[in-house]
Amino acid sequence: MKNLRFAVLGTGFWSTYQIAGWRELDSVELVAVYNRTRTRAGQVAEQFGVPHVYDDADELLRNHAGELDFVDIITDVDTHALFTEKAAAAGLNVICQKPMGPNLETAQRMVDTCRQAGVQFFVHENFRWQSSIRKLKAVIDSGVIGEVFKAQISFCSGFAVFDNQPFLAELEQFILTDIGSHILDVCRFLFGEVNTLYCQTTRVNLRIKGEDVAIVAMTMQNGIICQAEMSYASILEKEAFPQTLALVEGSLGSVRLTHDFVLNITTRSGTDTQTASPVMYPWLDRAYAVVHASIVDCNRNILSALQGQGAAETTGGDNLETVRLVYAAYESARTNSVITVSSFG
Ligand code: 89Y
Incomplete structure (x- = not known):
């Protein structure tokens, strides 16, 4: 199976579970993290042993786009479109947290942008x-x-x-x-x-x-x-x-x-x-157990699509x-x- 490399954009509360979820899967490697607050990005990078830390997403994409397969966007909904457009312009596949966008028009634009750029687009819809x-x-x-x-x-x-x-x-x-x-x-x-x-x-x-x-x-x-x-x-x-x-x-x-x-x-x-x-992974917050456990299954489904092993359920087009x-x-x-x-x- 091809080893895929990715960057996380946004390292708030949800990102630590999302990253832990990725670590349950083989053949995927987190290369860089971005957060608008560098200290927070640094903390998450240290927690998960991520080598590169940024507080400028453009710089991350300039330095790493060539080696990356996708980005995982875990920022607030208002910046989902911005980062989707940046990643698509860099030729990277995109995974974005729900809700996809702050309104239907923006969500439609995100789907169109990725389609036109020829990159795959998924929404991390885990329920x-x-x-x-x-x-x-x-x-x-x-x-x-x-x-x-x-x-x-x-x-x-x-x-x-x-x-x-x-x-x-x-x-x-x-x-x-x-x-x-x-x-x-x-x-x-x-x-x-x-x-x-x-x-x-x-x-x-x-x-x-x-x-x-x-x-x-x-x-x-x-x-x-x-x-x-x-x-x-x-x-x-x-x-x-x-x-x-x-x-x-x-x-x-x-x-x-x-x-x-x-x-x-x-x-x-x-x-x-x-x-x-649900599977009680050691890293999950027990108050959110069934939701956190489902992150792994959702990631697995998207990863297999990115590896060319069949279609994902929660594509951007579906989630629209x-x-x-x-x-x-x-x-x-x-x-x-x-x-x-x-x-x-
Ligand atoms: O943000 C929500 C989600 O996606 O799952 C539960 C939650 O954390 C709070 O409603």
Whole structure:
């Protein structure tokens, strides 16, 4: 397998898990890191033994583009397009964290820029790679619950999310971009593309700028009715963070993904219980276990595409459809109307 070399742009909170995730895989090597604050880049470089440190991304690309295969962009969303354009201009493949861009137009431009530059573009969208979500998909695809007609996908929490990621409190558009990007992508992964959607949002925590509660009701192109609900204002008897819970109903039964990665598969013969726990890598933060573990699977899928071993799931082109859902949901909430997704944007 070809050994691939890459640089990380942005060394904030998430980068240490992203880099640790890469180190679980063979034939990939981190050569250089950039951060606008050099001391922070230096700390991360020292932690992971990365030889080159920069606080100027142009200089990094000038010095290393020739030896690199891709960049992994882990900066704030507002600079995703800037760094994507710089990397594409240097002829490098791009991986970018979710959400891809700060609006649909910018995300579309990022996809176009990479296509025109002839470089591959991926979004690091990891929720669909969670062990429990993969298991849920496998149960649905097995046919045991028959033909799916209705689903509820839920991410409701009271976790102190702003402690580790204070910038989230500053976002004018919060939960649909942060968690909605993931949850709506999970809906696409499980049930296919969306025909129409209707969304309502509210803000409960007045110390943050954006909405922290959203409900998105969707009719999928295949007729499945799906409701996605998300909240960071939910004080519940059992805190679920960062687990996604689900109930999927079909003509022959149902599957409930509940706390602690338990799946209850019910038919008229009874309920079969299975568990799909994440791999507990030694470096992961246990408060984020299922999310951090899925970084490895998402990276593995993208790496194999970069090595010419098949297509990745979360290409920029694919993820553009998730971004479209996020902004269609905002538009629906703003106008209090049903949006036909294919004609949005
Ligand atoms: O930023 C979010 C993500 O991608 O996963 C969970 C999170 O860290 C907080 O909502």
